[in-house]
Amino acid sequence: MSNALPGRATTSALAAAVKYAFSSSLSSSSPASSLAFSSSSTYIRTCHKTARAASPFYTRRFLPPSTVPGMSSQRFYCSSSDANNSNSSSHSNPPPPPPTQPHCHHLHHPSTPTLSSQPPTSTTTTTTSETPVMPDEAISQYLRQSHARVFEHNRAWVTEQTRKDPDFFVKLSAGQKPEYLWIGCSDSRIPAEQIAGLQPGEAFIHRNIANLVNNVDLNVMSVIQYAVRHLEVKHIIVCGHYGCGGVAAAMTPQDLGILNPWLRNIRDVYRQHSAELDAIADKTARCNRLVELNVMEQCRNVIKSAAVQQSYSKKKYPIVHGWVFGLDNGLLKDLNIGFENMLAEIQKIYNLDDL
The missing domain is CATH 3.40.1050.10 (Carbonic anhydrase)
Structure with a gap:
C-alpha cells in the first residue's frame, strides 16, 4: 500500500506560501506590503494546520541560528517525512517530537513554531524541502515595517478622534x-x-x-x-x-x-x-x-x-x-x-x- 499522504500536496503549497510571504515583504516598504505579509502569514498557518491534519508526520520548525552574530543560517523546514516513501510499507520511524520548552501563556501562542537545534530527521527515506526564511536584510525590513505600522495606526487614530470630537485632545491634555x-x-x-x-x-x-x-x-x-x-x-x-x-x-x-x-x-x-x-x-x-x-x-x-x-x-x-x-x-x-x-x-x- 502506498504511503504517500495528502499532506504532501499541502506541504508544497506551504513552501510556495512561504516564498510568497517573504518576497512580498521585501518588494516594498509600503503598508500594502505589510498587509501582504500578514495575509500570507495567515495562509501559511492555514496550510500548516491542513498539512498537519493530513499527515501525522508533518513537522514545522524554525532552526535557531548557528552563527553569531546574524541569523543567516535560519531555515524554515516544512516537510512530510513520508512524502516520497511510496516503497515503504509502514511509518515505523517518524521524526522525534521537539524537546519540551518552558512556556508562558502571556508570550507563547499555540501556533508559534517550536524550536529545535536540528532539522527533522528520520531513518526512513525523507525528502525535506528547505526554503530560506527571512535573511538578515528581510528581518531588518520586516522590523522596520512593523515599527512604522504603529505610527501609521497612531495617525489614523488621531484623525478619527479629531473627526468625532475636535476638542478631544484639548480635553485630554487638561x-x-x-x-x-x-x-x-x-x-x-x-x-x-x-x-x-x-x-x-x-x-x-x-x-x-x-x-x-x-x-x-x-x-x-x-x-x-x-x-x-x-x-x-x-x-x-x-x-x-x-x-x-x-x-x-x-x-x-x-x-x-x-x-x-x-x-x-x-x-x-x-x-x-x-x-x-x-x-x-x-x-x-x-x-x-x-x-x-x-x-x-x-x-x-x-x-x-x-x-x-x-x-x-x-x-x-x-x-x-x-x-x-x-x-x-x-x-x-x-x-x-x-x-x-x-x-x-x-x-x-x-x-x-x-x-
Missing part, C-alpha cells in the same frame, strides 16, 4: 480625573479600556503578571497610593482572567527561576485553599478556581493598605472589586467580594485608619 484604578494581568489579550468600554482618561491602569498586589512591590503600592490620595478614584478593580498563564505556572511544582518569588504569592493562595482546590479533579477547572481565589486575595491586599482604609473612612470611597475576564466569551464576571465585610474582617488585624 489633566486626568479617572473614576477607576484597574489592577490587571499583563496578558496582551486583556486590554482594560476596550473590554470595559472606557475612554482615555477614565481609568488609571496598572498591570503585572497574574495581577498581584504585593505589599513589598513599590510599583503597585505607589500606584494605589497615588490613585487614591491624589487622583481620588472611586473604584479599585482587581481583574484576573481565566486561563491565566501565571496562575497555571504557579500550580506547577518546579523551579521557575526569577519567577519563583513572584509566583510564590499565588502558591500561598493555593496552600491556603488546598482542600477546596485538590477536590477539583479537572485541571482546567482547578486553575480557573485558583484564578478567582487569587483575585479575591489580591483584593484583600489592596484593602490592607493605609491609603484605601483612610480614604474610605473619610470619604466612603474607593470601593474595591474583584472581577474575572473570560477569554472564551469576552465577559467580565463580578466575584462580589463583599467589600465592607472584607474590610471589617481585615481591620481586626490590619487597622491602619488613623481616625
Whole structure:
C-alpha cells in the first residue's frame, strides 16, 4: 500500500506560501506590503494546520541560528517525512517530537513554531524541502515595517478622534480625573479600556503578571497610593482572567527561576485553599478556581493598605472589586467580594485608619 499522504500536496503549497510571504515583504516598504505579509502569514498557518491534519508526520520548525552574530543560517523546514516513501510499507520511524520548552501563556501562542537545534530527521527515506526564511536584510525590513505600522495606526487614530470630537485632545491634555484604578494581568489579550468600554482618561491602569498586589512591590503600592490620595478614584478593580498563564505556572511544582518569588504569592493562595482546590479533579477547572481565589486575595491586599482604609473612612470611597475576564466569551464576571465585610474582617488585624 502506498504511503504517500495528502499532506504532501499541502506541504508544497506551504513552501510556495512561504516564498510568497517573504518576497512580498521585501518588494516594498509600503503598508500594502505589510498587509501582504500578514495575509500570507495567515495562509501559511492555514496550510500548516491542513498539512498537519493530513499527515501525522508533518513537522514545522524554525532552526535557531548557528552563527553569531546574524541569523543567516535560519531555515524554515516544512516537510512530510513520508512524502516520497511510496516503497515503504509502514511509518515505523517518524521524526522525534521537539524537546519540551518552558512556556508562558502571556508570550507563547499555540501556533508559534517550536524550536529545535536540528532539522527533522528520520531513518526512513525523507525528502525535506528547505526554503530560506527571512535573511538578515528581510528581518531588518520586516522590523522596520512593523515599527512604522504603529505610527501609521497612531495617525489614523488621531484623525478619527479629531473627526468625532475636535476638542478631544484639548480635553485630554487638561489633566486626568479617572473614576477607576484597574489592577490587571499583563496578558496582551486583556486590554482594560476596550473590554470595559472606557475612554482615555477614565481609568488609571496598572498591570503585572497574574495581577498581584504585593505589599513589598513599590510599583503597585505607589500606584494605589497615588490613585487614591491624589487622583481620588472611586473604584479599585482587581481583574484576573481565566486561563491565566501565571496562575497555571504557579500550580506547577518546579523551579521557575526569577519567577519563583513572584509566583510564590499565588502558591500561598493555593496552600491556603488546598482542600477546596485538590477536590477539583479537572485541571482546567482547578486553575480557573485558583484564578478567582487569587483575585479575591489580591483584593484583600489592596484593602490592607493605609491609603484605601483612610480614604474610605473619610470619604466612603474607593470601593474595591474583584472581577474575572473570560477569554472564551469576552465577559467580565463580578466575584462580589463583599467589600465592607472584607474590610471589617481585615481591620481586626490590619487597622491602619488613623481616625
